[in-house]
Amino acid sequence: MDGQPNSPEARDKKYHLHSYTNARRHQEVGPMIIEKGDGIYVEDSNGKRYIEAMAGLWSVGVGFSEPRLVEAAAKQMAKLPFYHNFTHKAHSPLIDLAEKLVTMAPVPMSKAFFTNSGSEGNDTAMKMVWYRSNALGQPQRKKLISRKRGYHGVTIASASLTGLPNNQISFDLPIANVLHTESPHHWRDALPGETEEQFSTRLAEQLEQLILAEGPETIAAFWGEPVMGAGGVVVPPAGYWEKIQAVLQKYDILLVADEVICGFGRTGNMFGSQTYAMKPDIMVMSKQISSSYLPISALLINDTVFEPLADESNRIGTFGHGFTGGGHPVAAAVALENIAIIEERGLVDNAREVGAYMQKRLRELASHELVGEVRGVGLIAAVELVADKATKAPWGNVGALGGLANGLLQQNGVISRNMGDAIAFCPPLIITEKQVDIVVDAVAKSLDAAVKQVKA
Structure with missing residues (x-):
């Protein structure tokens, strides 16, 4: 467990300087440790599975378990x-x-x-x-x-x-x-x-x-x-x-x-x-x-x-x-x-065809009160969040709303990444339409949860 001095979490906090991470904050919260990968999914050290909607770092095209x-x-x-x-x-x-x-x-x-x-x-x-x-x-x-x-x-x-x-x-x-x-x-x-x-x-x-x-x-x-x-x-x-x-x-x-x-x-x-x-x-x-x-x-x-x-x-x-x-x-x-x-395997065609479906499904979120813009092409997209749709103003500091929504999305089983207030999606090229539905439904659920916190 994290509280144990020789746990992986404790050793990571002690010895590891992370990329793109607030080093002081990391000493407090520690890492999410990914242990396994399978297709579009990864699994953490607690056994929880996530759809990796960023393909790692925009990069795992054929999925996380390709034997070839x-x-x-x-x-x-x-x-x-x-x-x-x-x-x-x-x-x-x-x-x-x-x-x-x-x-x-x-x-x-x-x-x-x-x-x-x-x-x-x-x-x-x-x-x-x-x-x-x-x-x-x-x-x-x-x-x-x-x-x-x-x-x-x-x-x-x-x-x-x-x-x-x-x-x-x-x-x-x-x-x-x-x-x-x-x-x-x-x-x-x-x-x-x-x-x-x-x-x-x-x-x-x-x-x-x-x-x-x-x-x-x-x-x-x-x-x-x-x-x-x-x-x-x-x-x-x-x-x-x-x-x-x-x-x-x-x-x-x-x-x-x-x-x-x-x-x-x-x-x-x-x-x-x-x-x-x-x-x-x-x-x-x-x-x-x-x-x-x-x-x-x-x-x-x-x-x-x-x-x-x-x-x-x-x-x-x-x-x-x-x-x-x-x-x-x-x-x-x-x-x-x-x-x-x-x-x-025709994965470029899959990116075009399933990508068009992903763009369509994500654009269904455009009417949500926190969504300023949905944009993308193929299997890469972003949902930009705002506190005020008319002025495009952020909620507090830029990135606060994006970070909140991204954290909620992870709790709901989807790993994404926020760049400021833009939540990015770049799943493996092998993703299916049914899996896209799971991702978008999780996004909608996370945005609804974010609204409650923003208005609290």
Whole structure:
């Protein structure tokens, strides 16, 4: 039990500093310990089962108990438990995975480069962009543009791209040469009466004004998630990516698509770039690439990026970047099998079809007195909570209502996550319509309970 000095809960509080957690608060409340996983469900140390409506961290596409991934890992572990890709070395799983990713890309790509996480992938993409600028004899072209509410990781560099205050406050971030333009959240940020198209036009104009103010010759790349994840599941408004890309093309600025959450089926297409007709020069992917059974991430780069990079590595004598575990053979084998399962079982189609049902069911909550907006696409969505629907005002501090509702939802057997007052849903790609019903019914029950506490 928690009160016992050697219990798992007590030892966790004593020895473990958690991610994205109030460390002082954790010393008081301790952890929820997850011991088992099965399909879309996980089970805690007390034997209570939950629907994992966030797929862990937006990531367990094929569910928590896929034997083919376990077998793929064990088989590769027995054959070659580790090798690297430094100095002209390679191994079969990585060669196969590189070929698979390049050939399945939604736009022409040239090469794959492997890292261990989305943060490392975006950090690496930043370095590649700067390396390319130097290779092209454009040392002044180093500025990168990201977006407010965007999420691209937590390394010093990638957290600078991230547009969320808690990832930068007290970390002395962002670093130099990282700029942020406006978030494409129509419900929250549009002017009164402004249509989605008009809002998108205004954001594209603001981006162009930023580029001109900084000097187009100093801007190297623009970063964007097809659908923002950790920023609150912000779905781009009508015309947004078309208008943004037109500005980037006008000033010869690279587009980096952060597919870490959207990739491998989440939006109802294999990649979010397909859903929104994006034509990136670099794609960063992780999470569902292996259903997070093992850590692995990848970048795809086109010839516009690769050719100058190759020339510069030839001039210097090496491309001086890489990770010991980047493209680990066991992780690569699991990723290959995971992608095969997604394709064989039609899980992208399931995300589109069951996702449409999930969007429909969640939108039935729009009339609830605490719901300001329901948004999403495919199998990713958010329900944004407000205390006042007319003014969109929060209940107390931002996040208080979201935290309350999220806690009630967990009590009702569904694990979600609140980003501020937005409750996110990103279940495994294998979820069924009947299971969606269980989730939405639990949300409705939790919101009704929240109303009683808000009005108390």
